[in-house]
Amino acid sequence: MSPRDYEIDELISAKRIAARIEGLSREICDTFAGTDQLVVVGLLRGSFVFIADLVRELDLPVEVDFLEASSYGDAMESRREVRILKDLSGEIGGRDVLVVEDIVDTGFTLHHVLGLLRSRGPARLETIALLDKPSRREVDIKATWTGFEIPDEFVVGYGIDYAQRDRNLPYIGTVRFT
């Protein structure tokens, strides 16, 4: 693989992420207290690290499922057309569902995914996004819980990639081309 032609500046440390997840988990547990089993749906691929840390903080019976929607590809501009590349493995009709997203950017992905999941009749459908870039929004949508609001910068790490690289960084960093 060719060397990076960009630098990464740390934006949110692993420690801050962990502390925020702990706080958000408490709110999620209060909201879903008494649930039979919460279906936690991770949007692939960017949420895989976040969902792993999040579910381990949830003191609730949970089932984990994944859904993959097309988004950036290798480019840095969002596509408006959202396609489902991998659907859920289980049923969500009549069940409590929490959708876990890495970043809400234009909002097209979350809007499309929530429309699809709502059509399946969940008892309750809430969302959590680790990051939110409100200044980029083109669809009026907001996650129930947000980890951090960030400026309009391209970020990597903690599961989030640039052209499939840097998902394994333990922190969130901004990309700066050199």
Ligand code: IMP
């Ligand atoms: P939206 O449909 O424009 O809200 O795009 C959401 C998806 O775009 C996220 O789930 C990410 O996969 C991707 N994305 C948005 N911003 C970034 C970024 O800064 N770095 C990497 N991926 C991003």
